[in-house]
Amino acid sequence: MIPGRQTRCWLAMSACLLAAATRAAPPSGEQLYDIACLSCHSLGDAADHRVGPPLGGLLNRKAAMVKDYRYSEALSASGWSWTLPTLLAWLSDPDTAIPNNAMNYVNPLTAGETQRLGEWLLQQP
Amino acid sequence: MAYTPSRRGLLQAAIATSFAGVGNGCDIAAPGRKVVVVGAGLSGLNAALILERWGFEVEVIEAKERVGGRVWTLDHMPGSPEGGGNVMGANYGRVIHTAHELSVPLRNPPQALPSDYAVGGERILRQHWATSDANPLPEAWRSTPPGRLIAKLNADNPLLSTRAWHEAKLMAADQPADEGLKALGFPDAAIRLINANNSYGNNLSETSLMALYRIMGEFGRLSGPALAVKEAVAGNMRLPEAMASRLRRRVALGEPVMSINTLSSGVQATLASGQTVEADAAILALPIPALRQIILDLPPSQLAVLDDVDYHKIVQLHCVVDEPFWEAAGWGGSWWTDGLLGRIFTRPIPGSNRYNMTIWINGDDCDPLNALDDAACTDAILQALWQLVPGAKDVTSVGQLVRWSNDPFAGGSWALWRPGQAGQAHGAIRAAAGRLFFAGEHTAEAYRGMEAAMESGERAALEVMRSLS
Numbered sequence A: 001m002i003p004g005r006q007t008r009c010w011l012a013m014s015a016c017l018l019a020a021a022t023r024a025a026p027p028s029g030e031q032l033y034d035i036a037c038l039s040c041h042s043l044g045d046a047a048d049h050r051v052g053p054p055l056g057g058l059l060n061r062k063a064a065m066v067k068d069y070r071y072s073e074a075l076s077a078s079g080w081s082w083t084l085p086t087l088l089a090w091l092s093d094p095d096t097a098i099p100n101n102a103m104n105y106v107n108p109l110t111a112g113e114t115q116r117l118g119e120w121l122l123q124q125p
Numbered sequence B: 001m002a003y004t005p006s007r008r009g010l011l012q013a014a015i016a017t018s019f020a021g022v023g024n025g026c027d028i029a030a031p032g033r034k035v036v037v038v039g040a041g042l043s044g045l046n047a048a049l050i051l052e053r054w055g056f057e058v059e060v061i062e063a064k065e066r067v068g069g070r071v072w073t074l075d076h077m078p079g080s081p082e083g084g085g086n087v088m089g090a091n092y093g094r095v096i097h098t099a100h101e102l103s104v105p106l107r108n109p110p111q112a113l114p115s116d117y118a119v120g121g122e123r124i125l126r127q128h129w130a131t132s133d134a135n136p137l138p139e140a141w142r143s144t145p146p147g148r149l150i151a152k153l154n155a156d157n158p159l160l161s162t163r164a165w166h167e168a169k170l171m172a173a174d175q176p177a178d179e180g181l182k183a184l185g186f187p188d189a190a191i192r193l194i195n196a197n198n199s200y201g202n203n204l205s206e207t208s209l210m211a212l213y214r215i216m217g218e219f220g221r222l223s224g225p226a227l228a229v230k231e232a233v234a235g236n237m238r239l240p241e242a243m244a245s246r247l248r249r250r251v252a253l254g255e256p257v258m259s260i261n262t263l264s265s266g267v268q269a270t271l272a273s274g275q276t277v278e279a280d281a282a283i284l285a286l287p288i289p290a291l292r293q294i295i296l297d298l299p300p301s302q303l304a305v306l307d308d309v310d311y312h313k314i315v316q317l318h319c320v321v322d323e324p325f326w327e328a329a330g331w332g333g334s335w336w337t338d339g340l341l342g343r344i345f346t347r348p349i350p351g352s353n354r355y356n357m358t359i360w361i362n363g364d365d366c367d368p369l370n371a372l373d374d375a376a377c378t379d380a381i382l383q384a385l386w387q388l389v390p391g392a393k394d395v396t397s398v399g400q401l402v403r404w405s406n407d408p409f410a411g412g413s414w415a416l417w418r419p420g421q422a423g424q425a426h427g428a429i430r431a432a433a434g435r436l437f438f439a440g441e442h443t444a445e446a447y448r449g450m451e452a453a454m455e456s457g458e459r460a461a462l463e464v465m466r467s468l469s
């Protein structure tokens, strides 16, 4: 069925309104992960072509535990495990958190965004 | 592209996309969803892909007739050498992943042939460097090849983190590199040799020692699955091309942007053709010398910083060699010189018995060459080559002269940090101004080169999403 002009306009308008509502939200944890982390970290559990280790199931995981991923000595010896506070400390300044790590990353996110991203990431299986 | 959003994410994007596409269906325009990206280099393309993925309407405008900017594969030459970005670092996470997602195969590049030296007009076989009378270095330094001298900075590099090059307490190192190296005990002859082929300043007195510490410090940061550097099998330009072809809206080619006006509700870009493009925000993803050509509403203090940033000069002559003329005399095939020719990189063309030879000239030595027309410049370089290696003459043909400083849409090869610029300048050049956002290699924090361009595109896309949400 080809919708009549009026129907089309209504569909379009509701899309407009919905989108306007969506757009008012600041970038979500998922969006932030996509933009700032995903190139280097999959959400799986096995090392792949990416430069960083996978981050699936991160909550309470000990640092540097992914098999077949070649971590820096610094991260391996850190004794860290991943919870919201450690993740936030790591992201806000990785070099201060664990000197000589190999994540060449300067965080472009605000504190609020980092928190949102961290909360989202730690819920991923 | 690089990502499969969750169902909710997809719904958001779908709503936003249909929104962007219904301009005629209802008379509510598309407020806050359209972004114009100026420049189709890696930084602009990465920003555009991210914004499209999250539902923005993006129009990318490119001055040249091709995408890629400072990634430029010379496809018309045998072996397709790179006229711009060539080596992808093992830790270039965004470049490597994007290539993977877009099925642009990478490989470890074929090795360049071993390098001999030509110093003070004397040719020196690599195995004789340490003992040669033409080696100008004092005893303790003689065995270090000239290209490795600068690495001695790492014996005591004060930069312990990625961000440390901006730290106030280290700013003593933000001084002229020639003076700094002398104070560190580098002999004059070593400083002269470093200056001859310094890639991070046009001359050492206008290079911040801090910039050299930064570059040298970076080489330690490698981890992950791939430790060897990479290149795209079919040429690095395949990467920006694949990125551009993923965009929903085709990149507008051959359309230099001349000015961007700030309107009450957004921006309006005026192209050389006279056409105008309106959007809610603009990302300027181009090198500073090209940016300076565009009329922009920026605070005078930011304009002053932009005016002050220098770009590295590079002239390259790309040749094809039919026979290994160097072999009979025991030369390796590549050269490091302290003369006009700079460095000569030769590598076999895979699957053939010919070679690509790139003569790579750096810094202020480019000035007299850049003042010549193409033919005279090519000739000046070839005369110097015949003098160094007469045997090259009958077996070498010229493929392409590349002069980045003379390219109005580049204005040099990469941003340089002069003494005094490590502290503030870098932050100031990328500060968003109203609806204007900045991307490009020069604005990145963690990386340099191609990965820096990708990194900067992420940050700029995020800033736009933040400001338009």
Ligand SMILES: Cc1cc2nc3c(=O)[nH]c(=O)nc-3n(C[C@H](O)[C@H](O)[C@H](O)COP(=O)(O)OP(=O)(O)OC[C@H]3O[C@@H](n4cnc5c(N)ncnc54)[C@H](O)[C@@H]3O)c2cc1C
Pocket: B038, B039, B040, B041, B042, B043, B044, B061, B062, B063, B064, B067, B068, B069, B070, B071, B083, B084, B085, B086, B087, B088, B089, B255, B256, B257, B258, B285, B286, B287, B290, B291, B293, B294, B314, B404, B408, B409, B410, B412, B413, B414, B439, B440, B441, B442, B448, B449, B450, B451, B452, B453
């Ligand atoms: C000789 C050379 C060797 C290099 N080697 C390496 C290397 O080995 N490894 C590495 O990682 N990096 C290397 N680089 C650096 C790397 O190529 C760049 O950092 C990167 O490609 C820059 O991307 P960008 O998006 O910041 O800018 P660009 O690629 O310069 O993109 C900017 C775009 O804007 C366009 N533009 C300019 N003015 C306008 C206008 N008014 N209107 C519209 N469009 C405009 C330009 O045409 C260009 O396409 C090298 C660069 C050069 C020149």
